[in-house]
Amino acid sequence: MLEFDLLVIGTGPAGQRAAVQASKLGHSVAVVERREAVGGVCLNTGTVPSKTLREAVLYLTGHQQRGMYGDSHRVKQNITAQDLHRRTDCVVQREMQVIRSQMQRNGIAVLTGTATFVDPHTLVVRGEGEPLRVSAERIVIAVGTRPAVPDSIPTDGEVILDTDQVLRLRDIPRTLTVVGGGVIGTEYASMFAVLGTRVTLVDKRPRLMEFLDSEIVDDLVFQLRDMGVVFRLGEDVSSIEMDGDGRAVARLGSGKVITSQALLYSAGRAGATEDLNLDAAGLEADGRGRIKVDGQFRTAVAHIYAAGDVIGFPSLASTSAEQGRLAACHALGIASGMVPVLFPYGIYSIPEISFVGRSEDELTRDGVPYEVGVARYREIARGQILGDENGLVKLLFHRESRALLGAHAIGTGATELIHIAQAVMAFGGGLEFFLANVFNYPTLAECYKVAALDCMNKLGVAPGSVALPRAA
Numbered sequence: 001m002l003e004f005d006l007l008v009i010g011t012g013p014a015g016q017r018a019a020v021q022a023s024k025l026g027h028s029v030a031v032v033e034r035r036e037a038v039g040g041v042c043l044n045t046g047t048v049p050s051k052t053l054r055e056a057v058l059y060l061t062g063h064q065q066r067g068m069y070g071d072s073h074r075v076k077q078n079i080t081a082q083d084l085h086r087r088t089d090c091v092v093q094r095e096m097q098v099i100r101s102q103m104q105r106n107g108i109a110v111l112t113g114t115a116t117f118v119d120p121h122t123l124v125v126r127g128e129g130e131p132l133r134v135s136a137e138r139i140v141i142a143v144g145t146r147p148a149v150p151d152s153i154p155t156d157g158e159v160i161l162d163t164d165q166v167l168r169l170r171d172i173p174r175t176l177t178v179v180g181g182g183v184i185g186t187e188y189a190s191m192f193a194v195l196g197t198r199v200t201l202v203d204k205r206p207r208l209m210e211f212l213d214s215e216i217v218d219d220l221v222f223q224l225r226d227m228g229v230v231f232r233l234g235e236d237v238s239s240i241e242m243d244g245d246g247r248a249v250a251r252l253g254s255g256k257v258i259t260s261q262a263l264l265y266s267a268g269r270a271g272a273t274e275d276l277n278l279d280a281a282g283l284e285a286d287g288r289g290r291i292k293v294d295g296q297f298r299t300a301v302a303h304i305y306a307a308g309d310v311i312g313f314p315s316l317a318s319t320s321a322e323q324g325r326l327a328a329c330h331a332l333g334i335a336s337g338m339v340p341v342l343f344p345y346g347i348y349s350i351p352e353i354s355f356v357g358r359s360e361d362e363l364t365r366d367g368v369p370y371e372v373g374v375a376r377y378r379e380i381a382r383g384q385i386l387g388d389e390n391g392l393v394k395l396l397f398h399r400e401s402r403a404l405l406g407a408h409a410i411g412t413g414a415t416e417l418i419h420i421a422q423a424v425m426a427f428g429g430g431l432e433f434f435l436a437n438v439f440n441y442p443t444l445a446e447c448y449k450v451a452a453l454d455c456m457n458k459l460g461v462a463p464g465s466v467a468l469p470r471a472a
Contacts, residue, residue, distance in 0.1 A: 002109075004030045006328065007123065007136035009115045009276070012040025013317045014308030014324030015142035016099060021328040023106040030109040030134065032125050034275075038099045038110065039092075041144040041272075041309070045164040047317045048095055049088045050184075051348050053167065054191055056087040058350065063194045064412065068387045079195060081169050088167065117280040120301055138331040141291060141299070141306040142324055143276070145269035145315070148288065153240050153265050159248050160240060160263045163188070173197055173262035177250050179237050181208045183347050185266035186220075190350040193227040200258050202232040202250065209347070213359040213408045215394065220410060223351060223390060232256065240265070271310040288312075295338065297327035305331050319343055344422050346415035351391060354418040357406030357425055360396065369399040373431075373455025377411050380450065381442035388412040393447035395421065395434075397455050402431040413444050420448055431455060 005027035008019045015031055016039075022029045037044055058064055060083060062073045076083065103110055111134065113127025121139075125132040147162035149155055157165040163184050174197060178189045181203030193199045201224075208217050221231065236253035240263060243249050248263035271289030278284055278291075282301045285291055291299055291306040298305050305327040308320035322339050329336035347353040363370045377383025377391035391411015398405055407421030424433055434452035439445040 001122075001133040001135055002030065002111075004028045004109070004134070004136045006030075006138045006140065006331065007032065007134060008140045008142060008324075008328075009123075010040055010142035010144055010308070010310075011038040011099065011110075012042045012142060012144045012308055013321035014144075014327075015040060015140070016102070016324065017321040018140045018142060018305075018307060018324035018328040019108050020102060020106050021325045022332060023108055025328075025332055025334060027332060029107075030111055030136070031103070032111045032113065032115040032123070032134075034112070034114045036112060037096055038103070039096055040142075041146075041164075042317050042320075043092060043095055043099070045167060049092055049167050050187065052088045052091045053084055054187070054348050054350065056084045057191045057194050060084075061194050061196075063350065065387050079172065081172050084172075085168075114275050116275060116277045118277075120281045120304065137303065139281075139304045140324065140327050140331065141273075141276070141304065141310060142308045142320075143272045143310050145289070145309045146272045147265070148268045148270040149265055154242065155265065156242075159242055159246060159261075160265065163264070163266050163269070166264050169262070173260070175260040175262070176200070177202065177248060177258050177260040177263040178266060179203075179240070179250060179263065180266035180268070181205065181231075181233065182266065182268065183209065185264065186224075187347065187349045188264055188266065189229055190224055190227070193224060193229050194350050198228060198230075198260075200230045200232060200260065202235055202237060202252065202258070204234065204236050206234040208233070212347075212353065213355065213394070213406075214361055216353060216355070216408050216410050219390070219392070220349065220351070220353060224349075227350075232258070269309070269315075273310065296330040297323055298330065303331070314343065314345070316343070316345065340426070342422060342426055344415070344418045346418070348415070351388075351411050352414045353408075353410045354414040355406065355408040356418050356422045357404070358396065359406055359408065363396060363405060368405070370396050370405055371399050371455050371458050372396055373451035373453070373458070375447035375450035375454065377444070377447070380444065380446050382444050382446065383411075385442060386412050386444075391444075393417065393444075393451050395448070395451045395455060397431050399459070403428065404430045404433075409447075417444055417447070420445060 006022040006029045008015045008031045011033040019031045060076045060079050062075045111125050113125040115123045122135045176197045178185045178201045189199045189201045239251045250258045273285045273289045290312045307323035307327040309315045344356045373395045375393045378389040394408045396406040434448045
């Protein structure tokens with residue numbers, strides 16, 4: 001039997017960070033990964049390949065330059081699925097080597113196979129060879145998620161696909177139905193629309209991604225419609241099947257029938273806990289395969305922790321990594337801070353979206369007095385240079401204290417740009433900070449200054465009446 005101080009199940013962001021942190025603290029560590037390839041869902045079928053696919057789509061189609069060169073502009077005329085796979089495979093392989101190297105440098109044992117609990121401290125790892133029995137004083141479960149697809153959906157990986165299978169499409173479909181208007185569904189809908197696929201997006205909710213600021217969603221829907229995406233919102237899908245010609249057929253509760261060359265089912269994900277035999281460890285998962293944890297990421301069994309997507313919201317690679325690190329610290333008796341409430345959220349649709357803090361909808365609901373400052377990319381020299389005339393940054397300030405309450409961005413570089421607002425909010429800054437500071441020119445960061453000036457105008461105050469911080 002192999003024995004370790006800490007055993008981590010899963011090598012995604014949460015598992016990686018937990019294992020490395022424990023190793024840095026001088027403990028013996030092993031990770032279990034059911035794939036031959038390390039990196040978990042994030043690297044193999046999720047964040048990294050899908051975001052690489054997005055960049056390949058933007059580059060090969062020349063989409064971002066069409067504002068300058070016209071709608072017919074393309075870098076490559078006949079884009080194939082193989083063109084896209086070539087880019088994603090290259091990035092995934094390089095990132096995989098980075099992770100393997102990191103594990104080796106830190107003396108972390110990598111066990112390949114499916115982990116199953118025998119008792120609260122012991123697991124069996126079943127791979128290609130003989131099963132391994134592994135014991136650990138402390139355990140971190142970081143198995144991630146899998147597509148939540150009902151048995152009634154006949155996915156085949158070619159015509160009817162889940163969100164893992166879509167990355168391996170052999171051909172770019174001429175028509176595509178996307179069932180589910182969440183983050184993943186919207187991201188793929190926009191990518192295929194840019195490739196020239198006629199996309200129909202179906203969602204039972206009346207609005208896409210209801211956690212987003214409504215103005216940002218409206219802007220996104222407008223741009224997607226301009227790319228030819230057809231929305232069927234507030235519609236239930238009653239059945240999905242394949243017809244005699246090998247096409248996907250989605251029948252809606254309203255009686256509509258949507259036929260397309262391919263269909264992507266993207267209606268959520270579930271924790272990948274079905275093989276763990278949690279009962280043997282004294283644990284259980286909810287109906288979506290998620291494991292409940294406390295504020296220290298500890299499960300109902302004191303020495304077993306869980307982190308990452310398997311514990312639910314916010315299910316972001318960035319927060320999952322920090323959860324894994326903190327779980328390892330607490331498991332090994334090291335004091336550490338918690339994942340901050342103030343984390344940025346990025347959506348890699350085309351155009352991309354990011355936000356931090358509160359939205360107008362939330363502030364209005366809670367009766368918080370606020371004012372809005374907006375900067376549009378078409379007003380910014382860098383926006384013109386990039387050919388993005390549709391992007392914008394929206395800042396929400398408290399009317400009285402002038403504190404920054406939220407920031408929302410849509411357009412090129414939105415997920416990078418939002419970190420400025422995150423830092424200012426973390427340090428309690430507000431309107432005065434943006435008015436008093438200088439940003440490189442030409443940059444998209446200049447949007448912050450323009451948005452702050454816009455807010456100041458709406459507040460009806462002159463620049464000299466705003467208390468700016470003095471230089472040291």
